[in-house]
Amino acid sequence: MIDFFSILLLLAGALFFLAGTVGLLRFPDLYTRLHALTKADNVGLGLMIAGLALQAESLSAAGKLVLIWGLVLLAGASVAYLIARGALLRGVLPWKR
Amino acid sequence: MEAIDIALGLFDLLLVFLLLWLAWLVMSSEDLFKAIVLFVAFGLLMALVWVRLEAPDIALAEAAIGAGLTGALLMAALDRLNAVKPMPAAAVVTSAKREQPSLPSKVLPLVALVLIVLGLGYALLSLPDVADGLVPNVKEQMAQSGVKNPVTAVLLNFRGYDTLLEMVVLLLALLSVWSLGGVRKLSPRNTNPVLASLCRVLVPVLILVSCYLLWVGADAPGGAFQAGSVLGAAGVLLLLSGWHVEQKILLWPLRFILVLGSGVFIIIAAVLFFTQGGLLTYPVAQAGWLILLLESAATLSIGATLAALFFGGIPKSRVDQ
Known part of the structure; x- marks a missing residue:
């Protein structure tokens, strides 16, 4: 039962990573690509971590996994902002249809 | 399966x-x-x-x-x-044009590469199929090492002077960067509120992780170099976010931390040489604590050295002005 949920969560996470990668490759400009990357990374990694935490040997191991997710969330969101801001300051214009 | x-x-x-x-x-x-x-x-x-x-x-x-x-x-x-x-x-193009590679300068590197590949291939193929290496030796001596992680035992005890020399190499790297000149002033960049708040959360966590890696190195993967690099990363983050360092810290306190790792190593090596009759031959009972002491000093030095390498030039201090 636990294995089933793990597999389900991991697959869902992989789907988000796939979507993020496709977005990174296909979206027209830096800002939309950042959007695809961070969205996919945060949710995809969250699902992966949830799936792995179910398999963890101890509560502290699961805690470490969740800590990793928290750190990636924090760093990902901040770095996406910093990159977008840097690009905007250098005059990279957002894509318009 | x-x-x-x-x-x-x-x-x-x-x-x-x-x-x-x-x-x-x-x-x-x-x-x-x-x-x-x-x-x-x-x-x-x-x-x-x-x-x-x-x-x-x-x-x-x-x-x-x-x-x-x-x-x-x-x-x-x-x-x-x-x-x-x-x-x-334009200069790039002309310099590329001017240097038409002659035939020998094309052939010689190729010959050298082929020789190296052949040599490496021969060395690889002439290795024995199954070799224990030094693993049995290390296992045999583990009880005397003072730690439970064989990697730490080798790095800090059995081959302690390798790590000592690595510390000195790191110090030399920083000295060469400093000797290139380029005194740099700490300039508070236009500090970004997001970066600053990221720092406030991340740096304490990084310091905690560094301590954890240092402590866990005794019986699991981890140790001074990993802990030191995490500490160095915290330093880089602080430098990027326009960290204000007191000028007086940049002269002697900084240099003290930079040489702390090598210094503690050399002092312990010298003391052990006269008391135990060998460089870095720890008495079994004290081995664990000596390794922890060495690794703590090394962690601080590695962290400070890496951050200083990132900073580049000699930090400007009021005394130098």
Whole structure:
């Protein structure tokens, strides 16, 4: 039962990573690509971590996994902002249809 | 069980090809920025390779130093390069035209490369199929090492002077950077509120992780180099966010921390030489504590050295003015 949920969560996470990668490759400009990357990374990694935490040997191991997710969330969101801001300051214009 | 073996085999193959491909891209990329990003990706994949080879200690070090801090150092160097003066495009073209490679200069490197590949191939093929190496020796002596992690036992006890020399190499690297001149002033950049708040959360966590890695190194993967590089990363983050350091700290206190690792090593080595009759031959009862002491000092020095390397020039202090 636990294995089933793990597999389900991991697959869902992989789907988000796939979507993020496709977005990174296909979206027209830096800002939309950042959007695809961070969205996919945060949710995809969250699902992966949830799936792995179910398999963890101890509560502290699961805690470490969740800590990793928290750190990636924090760093990902901040770095996406910093990159977008840097690009905007250098005059990279957002894509318009 | 077989399906998973095949899957892992395919994964390993993919890893090897990706690694080679990335290495080629890094070498052939004309855009230096792109090359650095690819180099970081290469380092992360290399860390995965170490994980697959069941060497988590090296994987940690590779991810933290090889991918993380080296990437930051290269970026800082590129930033400095761009600031110097970009070569005009015309000059690049003419210098490329002027240097028409002659035939010997094309053939000689090729011959050298072929010789090296043949030599390496011969060395690899002439290795014995199964070799224990020094593993049985290390296992036999583990009880006397004072720690439970064989990697730490080798690095800090059995081959302690290797680590001592590495500390000195790191110090020498910083000295060479400093001797290039370029006194740099700590300039508070236009501090960004998001970066500042990221720092406020991340730096304490990084310090905690560093302490954890240092402590856990006694019986699991971890140790001074991993802990030091995490500490160095915290320093880099602080420097990027316009960290204000008291001027008086930058002269003697900073230099004290920089030489602390090598210094404690040399002092302990000297004391042990006169009391035990050998450099870094710890008495068994005190080995654990001596290793912890050495690693703590080394961690501080490595962290400070890496952050100072990222900073570049000698930090300007009021005394020097």
